[in-house]
Amino acid sequence: MSETTHDGTVAVTAAPSPDEGLTAAQLAAKYGLSVSGARPSLMEYVRQLWGRRHFILAFSQAKLTAQYSQAKLGQLWQVATPLLNAAVYFFIFGLILHASRGMSQDVYIPFLVTGVFVFTFTQSSIMSGVRAISGNLGLVRALHFPRASLPVSFSLQQLQQLLFSMIVLFIVAIGFGSYPGLSWLLIVPVLALQFLFNTGLALIVARMGAKTPDLAQLMPFILRTWMYTSGVMFSINTMLEGHSEWIVRVLQVNPAAVYMDLMRFALIDGYGASNLPPHVWAIALFWAVAAFVGGFVYFWKAEERYGRG
Amino acid sequence: MAEENIQDRRPTVIADELHIVYRVNGAKTGKGSATAALSRMIKRGEERGVRKVHAVRGVSFVAYRGEAIGLIGSNGSGKSTLLRAIAGLLPAEKGKVYTDGQPSLLGVNAALMNDLTGERNVILGGLAMGMSREQIKERYQDIVDFSGINEKGDFITLPMRTYSSGMAARLRFSIAAAKDHDVLMIDEALATGDRKFQKRSEERIRELRKEAGTVFLVSHNNKSIRDTCNRVLWLERGELRMDGPTDEVLKEYEKFTGK
Numbered sequence: 254m255s256e257t258t259h260d261g262t263v264a265v266t267a268a269p270s271p272d273e274g275l276t277a278a279q280l281a282a283k284y285g286l287s288v289s290g291a292r293p294s295l296m297e298y299v300r301q302l303w304g305r306r307h308f309i310l311a312f313s314q315a316k317l318t319a320q321y322s323q324a325k326l327g328q329l330w331q332v333a334t335p336l337l338n339a340a341v342y343f344f345i346f347g348l349i350l351h352a353s354r355g356m357s358q359d360v361y362i363p364f365l366v367t368g369v370f371v372f373t374f375t376q377s378s379i380m381s382g383v384r385a386i387s388g389n390l391g392l393v394r395a396l397h398f399p400r401a402s403l404p405v406s407f408s409l410q411q412l413q414q415l416l417f418s419m420i421v422l423f424i425v426a427i428g429f430g431s432y433p434g435l436s437w438l439l440i441v442p443v444l445a446l447q448f449l450f451n452t453g454l455a456l457i458v459a460r461m462g463a464k465t466p467d468l469a470q471l472m473p474f475i476l477r478t479w480m481y482t483s484g485v486m487f488s489i490n491t492m493l494e495g496h497s498e499w500i501v502r503v504l505q506v507n508p509a510a511v512y513m514d515l516m517r518f519a520l521i522d523g524y525g526a527s528n529l530p531p532h533v534w535a536i537a538l539f540w541a542v543a544a545f546v547g548g549f550v551y552f553w554k555a556e557e558r559y560g561r562g
Numbered sequence: 563m564a565e566e567n568i569q570d571r572r573p574t575v576i577a578d579e580l581h582i583v584y585r586v587n588g589a590k591t592g593k594g595s596a597t598a599a600l601s602r603m604i605k606r607g608e609e610r611g612v613r614k615v616h617a618v619r620g621v622s623f624v625a626y627r628g629e630a631i632g633l634i635g636s637n638g639s640g641k642s643t644l645l646r647a648i649a650g651l652l653p654a655e656k657g658k659v660y661t662d663g664q665p666s667l668l669g670v671n672a673a674l675m676n677d678l679t680g681e682r683n684v685i686l687g688g689l690a691m692g693m694s695r696e697q698i699k700e701r702y703q704d705i706v707d708f709s710g711i712n713e714k715g716d717f718i719t720l721p722m723r724t725y726s727s728g729m730a731a732r733l734r735f736s737i738a739a740a741k742d743h744d745v746l747m748i749d750e751a752l753a754t755g756d757r758k759f760q761k762r763s764e765e766r767i768r769e770l771r772k773e774a775g776t777v778f779l780v781s782h783n784n785k786s787i788r789d790t791c792n793r794v795l796w797l798e799r800g801e802l803r804m805d806g807p808t809d810e811v812l813k814e815y816e817k818f819t820g821k
Binding site: 276277278281287304308392395 | 691
């Protein structure tokens with residue numbers, strides 16, 4: 254380095270102005286400048302997020318379409334994937350393990366398929382939530398938008414995915430003798446509550462995954478444990494027959510079990526209210542609101558820190 | 563120009579002793595083996611297995627309305643990092659950046675998806691930049707025409723992965739340049755496409771400059787800095803080495819780089 258004469262910074266060659274001598278903070282205050290990248294208030298954040306609703310929707314649809322765009326069968330996989338999934342679970346739990354335990358085949362198959370689809374909805378929302386920030390650092394570092402857009406958008410993508418699965422589910426239900434009735438209308442509030450719940454969880458794990466990307470490696474194990482304790486392939490009631498009442502109740506208020514049971518109750522004729530825990534709608538509502546509000550606030554608290562490597 | 567008065571010296575961006583630190587996971591020792599990772603976890607340090615990269619070290623400056631500021635420096639000197647910090651996209655380790663309105667980085671690449679058609683990418687990119695659906699609809703044709711994608715056939719309805727790298731770069735620039743900005747930051751965007759497109763994009767940048775309050779331009783091309791900027795910040799190793807009128811700073815910089 255031959256540059257020895259320039260050891261410091263040359264000052265700005267500007268004419269003296271009345272602002273001379275002000276500190277940066279005073280200068281900023283004088284001209285009404287705000288701190289770049291500061292976290293907005295919660296209300297303002299909600300407003301900004303609402304302003305980005307078109308982006309959130311477009312982004313989720315784009316992700317959904319991009320998923321199968323290289324496949325020859327294209328968007329047909331949206332329906333074929335859940336169908337194959339259901340077939341595999343039926344093969345293992347219905348035919349090999351006989352997990353139906355006294356349920357008739359007409360009830361057990363729709364029971365199983367509903368369980369798999371509903372749980373997959375929560376499972377994949379969480380998995381994509383973990384990577385929502387850490388897997389999209391390029392986007393976070395290039396453009397300005399409320400970061401909650403990403404986990405919300407990914408949950409929305411999973412909701413749309415589930416709507417395709419519902420087509421399969423309807424066919425399976427009708428095929429096994431459960432015909433559309435008034436109770437099918439309950440599907441709408443169940444899905445709405447579960448979507449809120451999933452989004453809340455996605456927001457929570459998105460913040461945790463942004464700080465600790467290793468969570469993406471750990472999550473599948475946690476989720477699988479959750480799946481096997483939630484009664485996806487078996488009925489909690491019959492499985493724990495003879496055990497004390499409170500164990501059954503504890504397993505039944507598990508949010509995943511609540512949403513699965515409500516969906517089964519709505520869809521399947523042979524699956525009556527006796528299978529549901531007491532106050533089931535209140536529990537479903539509680540989980541949805543608690544997860545969503547808690548997750549949203551938790552995510553917002555770190556808003557200005559997302560994007561640091 | 564009767565506007566050269568105190569009214570014009572309105573600051574738009576103030577950087578105050580700004581420090582930016584990147585944290586890189588699992589790069590502390592360079593040993594990537596599992597045992598090395600385990601021993602790092604067991605030896606409880608302040609931050610295990612995390613290596614810090616101090617990219618910007620205590621940079622302070624005030625930018626005013628109507629200025630076009632060039633950022634120069636060798637590769638890895640912290641230019642792009644500084645731009646992102648000004649845009650509020652990278653959190654500051656220490657110090658603060660104050661801005662007038664929301665500065666925007668001219669870059670939309672990350673929001674686009676190669677598996678989608680050019681058409682859908684125009685809409686997605688516009689929405690990602692915060693444009694409304696109406697604004698996008700209004701400018702859609704301009705964006706497509708400007709990119710020149712459709713000059714050689716109906717390419718806009720094909721997935722972006724089928725584009726040549728030049729075509730993709732042109733479409734990206736066209737989408738990014740479609741929005742008006744208060745404080746605009748351009749990161750070597752001039753170097754895309756063929757000569758014809760470069761001329762067109764330089765013209766568009768001058769237009770954007772007129773609409774924007776302040777423009778920041780990162781470039782390794784001293785000529786394009788000379789053509790577009792009236793002030794230059796020279797960064798070296800994350801520190802502000804020089805700050806002044808374009809000619810003065812570029813003269814020193816050229817001496818430094820031995821040209």
